[in-house]
Amino acid sequence: NAGVTQTPKFQVLKTGQSMTLQCAQDMNHEYMSWYRQDPGMGLRLIHYSVGAGITDQGEVPNGYNVSRSTTEDFPLRLLSAAPSQTSVYFCASSLPGRVRETQYFGPGTRLLVL
Amino acid sequence: AQKITQTQPGMFVQEKEAVTLDCTYDTSDPSYGLFWYKQPSSGEMIFLIYQGSYDQQNATEGRYSLNFQKARKSANLVISASQLGDSAMYFCAMRETSGTYKYIFGTGTRLKVLA
Numbered sequence: 001n002a003g004v005t006q007t008p009k010f011q012v013l014k015t016g017q018s019m020t021l022q023c024a025q026d027m028n029h030e031y032m033s034w035y036r037q038d039p040g041m042g043l044r045l046i047h048y049s050v051g052a053g054i055t056d057q058g059e060v061p062n063g064y065n066v067s068r069s070t071t072e073d074f075p076l077r078l079l080s081a082a083p084s085q086t087s088v089y090f091c092a093s094s095l096p097g098r099v100r101e102t103q104y105f106g107p108g109t110r111l112l113v114l
Numbered sequence: 115a116q117k118i119t120q121t122q123p124g125m126f127v128q129e130k131e132a133v134t135l136d137c138t139y140d141t142s143d144p145s146y147g148l149f150w151y152k153q154p155s156s157g158e159m160i161f162l163i164y165q166g167s168y169d170q171q172n173a174t175e176g177r178y179s180l181n182f183q184k185a186r187k188s189a190n191l192v193i194s195a196s197q198l199g200d201s202a203m204y205f206c207a208m209r210e211t212s213g214t215y216k217y218i219f220g221t222g223t224r225l226k227v228l229a
Contacts, residue, residue, distance in 0.1 A: 105159035
């Protein structure tokens with residue numbers, strides 16, 4: 001199993017550009033989520049999904065879109081990048097409600113918006 | 115609303131000693147899960163331990179244990195016999211299980227183990 005994979009690992013964008021951060025998992029997990037991590041802020045939930053075709057907003061959804069057409073993939077789209085979106089982005093997946101619930105994280109994507 | 119509070123921005127501990135990292139939470143949901151994660155300087159997020167709100171016993175995973183005090187709404191992480199490799203950021207997190215399934219994280223505690 002590859003676990004949770006994220007691409008790219010690092011990206012530089014100019015203000016106003018759009019891009020998609022890819023996330024995939026091969027564990028057949030129902031739950032997937034996107035977080036951003038800024039210094040001193042911990043991880044903040046952007047969007048999450050409890051299954052294919054179902055998505056919902058997290059704490060900081062503005063400027064981001066998601067879709068979940070398959071169980072495996074959960075891409076995050078930046079519509080018009082802004083310097084405030086410079087951050088480290090983590091994708092995660094899990095099977096909620098299990099006895100020993102574990103959320104697995106991808107390695108992260110470092111995004112710099114100039 | 116859900117809330118996780120970690121009041122210790124940084125902690126020091128001597129190698130081989132035990133250390134407790136504090137975490138308090140707030141939720142109105144009677145069913146929830148509590149988690150601790152480790153983030154070393156390399157940046158990856160590593161799951162350490164999970165405690166369900168209805169679990170009768172405190173969770174343990176090797177040198178990690180979770181001191182769960184439900185009435186106080188606290189879920190402190192205890193690391194026994196600290197090692198130099200334990201130096202990292204530690205995050206407490208919570209997920210309500212009968213509502214929105216959202217995870218929320220605290221701001222973290224940076225632990226430094228001294229030789």
